[in-house]
Amino acid sequence: MQRAVTLAPDALDGQVVSEHIEGRWYHDLDNVATYIGEDSGGRGRESPTPGHVHDIVLSQPLYERELSPLSLMDCDTAPLGNDDHVPFETTGIHDIVARNPIYSPRESQPSTPRPPPLPEGLSPLQWYLPNDPLYREAPPRNENHQVLRMDPIGRLCDQVSGLAQVIQTDRQQLGDQIQGLVDAVQSDRRRFQDQIEALEQSPLRGDGSRRKGKPKRTSNPKRRPGDGVLLAAQVRSYFTYLVGGSHRLLEVSVSIEEADNYVILWNTDNGLSALDCCDKDNFRYDVLGSPKSPWNMSAARVFVKAFEEWAGVELDQETTMEAVATWIKSLRQARRQSLLSRTQQEKEKGRARRQGRKRSVECFFDLHRVFDAAQQHPLLRQHVPLLERLGVDGMSSDESDVDEPGDGGSRAKRPIYQVITPAWRATEVGDWLEGFDSVYSLLRHSKQDLRGQYPRLQGRIPVVVDDKAKPVPSLPRNAYHSSWISLQRQPEFCLKPVDQDYPFWHENGLIRYVWCFSTEISTDN
Incomplete structure (x- = not known):
């Protein structure tokens, strides 16, 4: 005796319909099942058998077709009816799976003990499928109690569409949160800028009072009214x-x-x-x-x-x-x-004299010499505002290597003035100011009126630094020496450096002008 099953040819992976002992089941297009058996004379006979199948069935042993969980789930689990011609061992596919495991004819069928009864309301197929509500639920049927075939592609599309909606919702929520953070940061930034502007408009003095107006600018000497x-x-x-x-x-x-x-x-x-x-x-x-x-x-x-x-x-x-x-x-x-004591008073008087001399004599010969060069040469006029901000305190001082004769007599040799650089000033600022001195010297030689004192012969080696020089506030950040400003406490409030770099360099046209003019003067001499 051979056990066989009938399959629907258009089902996914082969859809199992029923099982019988011998003979074959066929189904025509009118859903009429026909059983092929043998009569007493050895000839085949046919008998109509009602059933719930609805496709053309291809009789084929189960082991010749590969079954998938999806095809098993889509099959009709109802019995084929109670007709006399239906073999008594014909049953639903779920009973086949649960009670009679399918083996190849070439393999021996071991005697498997009967499993315990399944939970009420669950078929064997649903019990062995993954723990997913989509598989645990009974397959949907239409009004004729026929199983509605499930479209896996459609179900996959629905899942993808659902995930897309979830992602879109999460993305919108995340965007709202990011926008809220950006607004908060911008609000804090505006408030911080307002505080900085308030400090810049009224900076604190050393005595705790507020200074009004813009930083002081140095220009040509002005008399009070x-x-x-x-x-x-x-x-x-x-x-x-x-x-x-x-x-x-x-x-x-x-x-x-x-x-x-x-x-x-x-x-x-x-x-x-x-x-x-x-x-x-x-x-x-x-x-x-x-x-x-x-x-x-x-x-x-x-x-x-x-x-x-x-x-x-x-x-x-x-x-x-x-x-x-x-x-x-x-x-x-x-x-x-x-x-103060007498010694301290003398020191203070000397400091006051040096400061006064720096603001009068050195101011005239240094700062205003630079102003004259900047105002006369077209390539230097753009630097006049910064020179006004530097002022006298931003200029280098110098000391002669020869004492001045007290009786007004002649000197033994031409003095060389050693340049003393403020400790707070960057090195590139001094190099930048040398260009103004060179232009002034050339302009001085080109004038017809040679009255007045000629520029001093200055020496810059070795480098001499004045650690007690008073710094000038509100200059570009690169105007201050990096090592000096790093040692200051709260330079943003004391110095208030401008957060930008000034171009402390000269154009190539000015360099060519100085070089050509210097060569011409040396040739004439």
Whole structure:
């Protein structure tokens, strides 16, 4: 006896329909099953058999076709009916899989013990498939109880479409989160820039006050207007009168405790409702405090009222108060000098003389020499604004290797002036300034009017550095020496360097001009 199954030829991987002991099952297009057997005479006979199959069946042993889980899932699990002509061992495919494992005719069929009953509601095929709801659920049927064939490509497309929607949703959420972070960073950046601009507009001075306006620029010497000089002289005179005489100018008339208590009263509404610290009959100023401390600001108000009453004219209060602050600053410096020892006083006087000489003589021969060269040569005019920012403190000083004769006699030899470079200034700035000196020397030789002092013969080797030179603030960052600025504490607040690099170099046309002119002068000599 041979066990065989019927398969649908158009099913995926071969669709199992039924099994029988011997003979073959055929199905025509009208879904009528026909059983081929043998009668008593040895001839074949046919008998119609109802069933739930709906395709043309190709009779073929199961072991000759390869079955897949997908084809097993799509098969009809209903029995073929109760007709007498149907072999009694014919059953559904799920029973075949569960009870009668399929083997090749060439292999022996071992006796396998009967497995325990399956859970209720699950077919054998569903039990052995992967743990997936799509496989565990019973296959859908139509109104005629026929299994609806599942399209694997369509199901795959649905899964891909679902994943695409999930990715699109996640991408939109991620984009919203990134945009929120970008907005937060931009908001913080704008707030930080506003704070920097506020600091740049009102930088702190050493005494804690705010400096108004842009950084100071150095230009040609300018005389103060006569009205300002006269006002300053009258302020000094009347201020001395209110204090009680010149011998009381440097005396401490305000204690530290009084000044601190008045600061609290002043800071309540920035001095709008604060009472005057004194009156004109008992005029006192704080020589220990800054020129624009709360006490001194109130004393300046009292002074302006008394000064207008004494002069009989209405004055510009802001200008007059600024003149009072300048005079208080000079008094504080004089008091500091009076507290020094004689040796320290001599050192301070020498430093003041050098500074004054630098601002007068060296300013004229160095800074304004550079200004003249920059203003006369077209390739150097673009650098005039930066030269104004450098000022006198940005220039190098020099010292002669020969002492000046005190009697006005002639020197033994032509002196060589050793260049002293500020420690804070970058090396490339000094090299850049040498170009201005060269152009000035050439322009000086080309003039018909040769009056005045010729440029000095300067020596730059060995390099001499002035560690006590006062740095110039608000210059380009590359104008400061990198090693020097790295040792400073909070240079952004003290120096306020501009975050850009200035081109400290000269064009090739200027270099050719200097070289050709120098060659011509040396040839003439």
